[in-house]
Amino acid sequence: MQKNTFGYGSLAGGLLAAPLVALTGLATSLLGFGFPPFLLFNWSTRVLPGPLVTFGIDLMIDTLRFLRIDVANAAKSAEQAMAVLFFVLLAILAAGIVFAMFSRQQTKPRVTSGLIVGAIAALPFIAIDFSYSQITVSPLVEFSWLVLVFLAWGVLLSMTYRRLSTADRETMPVEHKPGAVERIDRRQFLITLGLASATITVVGTGLAAVISTGRRSRQITEQPISDQGPPLPNTNDPILPAPGTRPEYTPLEDHYKVFIELQPSVIDGDTWTLPITGFVDNPLSLTLNELRQSFNAREQYVTLSCISGRIATTLISTTRWTGVSLQEILTVAQPRPEARYLHIRSADGFYETVDLDLINTDERIMLCYDWDGKPIPVDHGFPLRIWIPDRYGMKQPKWITSIEVSDQYKPGYWVERGWDEVAQVQATSVIDTVAVDSTFEREDQTLLPIGGIAFSGARGISKVEVRVDAGEWHEAQLRSPLSKTTWVIWRYDWPFQSGEHTFEVRCFAGDGTPQIAAERSPRPSGATGIHSVTQKVPSREG
Numbered sequence: 001m002q003k004n005t006f007g008y009g010s011l012a013g014g015l016l017a018a019p020l021v022a023l024t025g026l027a028t029s030l031l032g033f034g035f036p037p038f039l040l041f042n043w044s045t046r047v048l049p050g051p052l053v054t055f056g057i058d059l060m061i062d063t064l065r066f067l068r069i070d071v072a073n074a075a076k077s078a079e080q081a082m083a084v085l086f087f088v089l090l091a092i093l094a095a096g097i098v099f100a101m102f103s104r105q106q107t108k109p110r111v112t113s114g115l116i117v118g119a120i121a122a123l124p125f126i127a128i129d130f131s132y133s134q135i136t137v138s139p140l141v142e143f144s145w146l147v148l149v150f151l152a153w154g155v156l157l158s159m160t161y162r163r164l165s166t167a168d169r170e171t172m173p174v175e176h177k178p179g180a181v182e183r184i185d186r187r188q189f190l191i192t193l194g195l196a197s198a199t200i201t202v203v204g205t206g207l208a209a210v211i212s213t214g215r216r217s218r219q220i221t222e223q224p225i226s227d228q229g230p231p232l233p234n235t236n237d238p239i240l241p242a243p244g245t246r247p248e249y250t251p252l253e254d255h256y257k258v259f260i261e262l263q264p265s266v267i268d269g270d271t272w273t274l275p276i277t278g279f280v281d282n283p284l285s286l287t288l289n290e291l292r293q294s295f296n297a298r299e300q301y302v303t304l305s306c307i308s309g310r311i312a313t314t315l316i317s318t319t320r321w322t323g324v325s326l327q328e329i330l331t332v333a334q335p336r337p338e339a340r341y342l343h344i345r346s347a348d349g350f351y352e353t354v355d356l357d358l359i360n361t362d363e364r365i366m367l368c369y370d371w372d373g374k375p376i377p378v379d380h381g382f383p384l385r386i387w388i389p390d391r392y393g394m395k396q397p398k399w400i401t402s403i404e405v406s407d408q409y410k411p412g413y414w415v416e417r418g419w420d421e422v423a424q425v426q427a428t429s430v431i432d433t434v435a436v437d438s439t440f441e442r443e444d445q446t447l448l449p450i451g452g453i454a455f456s457g458a459r460g461i462s463k464v465e466v467r468v469d470a471g472e473w474h475e476a477q478l479r480s481p482l483s484k485t486t487w488v489i490w491r492y493d494w495p496f497q498s499g500e501h502t503f504e505v506r507c508f509a510g511d512g513t514p515q516i517a518a519e520r521s522p523r524p525s526g527a528t529g530i531h532s533v534t535q536k537v538p539s540r541e542g
């Protein structure tokens with residue numbers, strides 16, 4: 001042990017970290033306390049330099065793509081797993097250092113040393129919890145719990161150290177072959193510790209899983225059972241999507257999700273109010289009911305996309321948004337003449353600035369409370385989020401908690417981290433399907449449907465073109481979109497040839513501007529480039 005205190009410390013640290021994660025996780029699902037691995041991770045993504053965070057996200061997305069895992073669905077789970085892993089690694093490292101420090105002292109560590117170690121370890125978590133996260137329970141109770149588990153961790157660490165080094169001394173062989181007895185004793189102790197740790201971890205994790213599954217199913221059953229919703233405005237359009245095209249209206253549960261923290265913010269809609277303060281003559285504090293009832297409801301089919309998506313990203317979805325025009329709300333709030341910007345803040349610490357001039361020229365900009373005719377799901381910003389046409393998601397806060405009208409500009413969360421200040425959506429077109437199993441005959445030709453989407457924010461799509469093997473561009477047919485602010489479904493029926501082919505698509509915005517063909521990475525202004533798909537087309541039977 002004397003020779004390898006750091007190694008033994010790391011081992012003990014790892015063994016003790018697992019039950020620490022399990023127990024705090026259990027308290028999180030039972031009582032809603034902050035979960036130390038997530039607290040640390042959320043905090044670090046916020047304070048680390050933007051480029052580093054972007055690098056980390058890119059690395060994760062690349063890994064997921066390399067493993068052929070759907071980024072939109074798996075990114076959060078991957079991040080959460082990473083947070084736990086970081087925490088455990090940190091605990092291992094810390095325990096190694098603590099053991100090395102213990103070994104330098106003249107006397108064996110006592111309980112007080114363990115308590116000091118625990119208290120020091122607890123400190124950063126309390127600080128983070130206090131400054132960043134929204135504490136749902138009484139802070140005193142939550143902090144006491146955190147202190148308690150870390151103190152226990154420290155004391156167990158010091159006890160483990162004593163136990164392992166006692167094996168050294170009691171069997172300290174002066175005159176005969178050293179090592180054998182002490183090693184067996186130490187091994188037995190470590191096995192016991194490992195088993196105890198594994199038991200607590202398994203029981204704790206299992207209970208936490210059962211509790212959160214129960215809670216989730218309750219949440220789902222509490223949702224009002226919805227009908228199919230109104231018929232889509234383009235049901236009679238004769239141009240049908242090519243088989244294999246993504247759904248034109250994204251099922252709510254499939255809508256992509258992006259948020260900065262490891263978990264969505266949970267807000268109580270009954271007690272939530274929206275303060276509108278600052279440079280206004282009539283400061284407001286609106287409840288959800290007031291927003292719903294005292295203003296005119298507007299409805300809009302919206303395609304939302306994330307600036308960090310690459311060409312043909314899955315981080316794009318379409319649903320129906322309901323809300324109130326910000327113009328109407330501001331008519332009541334009465335901005336003063338000096339007012340220039342709205343500073344919007346969210347429950348998760350996200351923030352964005354909206355130019356008042358933009359609001360004044362676009363009545364569609366709205367504060368939204370419904371998606372798909374139902375309150376916005378928790379993951380997507382319940383109870384209120386903003387919609388700004390033609391902008392990437394990064395400009396559009398969810399979980400809005402306050403709006404302050406100001407004469408000062410202030411960069412938003414992702415702008416501060418190096419992303420585009422305006423974040424206007426780049427025109428993009430994607431091939432969803434080369435429907436080799438759906439060939440059909442028309443006028444003596446056998447045609448192969450190719451199809452997908454094209455999107456250009458609020459600028460509309462005037463034309464989509466497809467080419468095969470770098471040949472001529474052929475104009476595709478456009479289905480009328482759900483609205484002027486959604487993607488457009490296109491299809492091109494190709495008089496096909498068998499063999500392996502490369503298919504490419506490009507689009508033109510409403511005013512005829514072609515999509516940017518040059519390949520550019522998402523950062524800082526959104527990805528550009530031509531989507532291409534290479535596929536084998538089997539020869540026709542018969």
Ligand SMILES: Nc1nc2c(c(=O)[nH]1)N[C@H]1C(S)=C(S)[C@@H](COP(=O)(O)O)O[C@H]1N2
Pocket residue numbers: 255256257258259260261304305306307346347348350379380381392393394395396397398399400
């Ligand atoms: N409060 C808050 N709002 C937010 C974000 C966030 O992390 N926190 N992410 C933004 C980004 S980058 C995107 S792409 C969209 C995603 O919205 P969705 O998860 O509902 O698809 O939310 C935006 N609004």
Ligand SMILES: [Mo]
Pocket residue numbers: 258305306307308393394
């Ligand atoms: Mo985003």
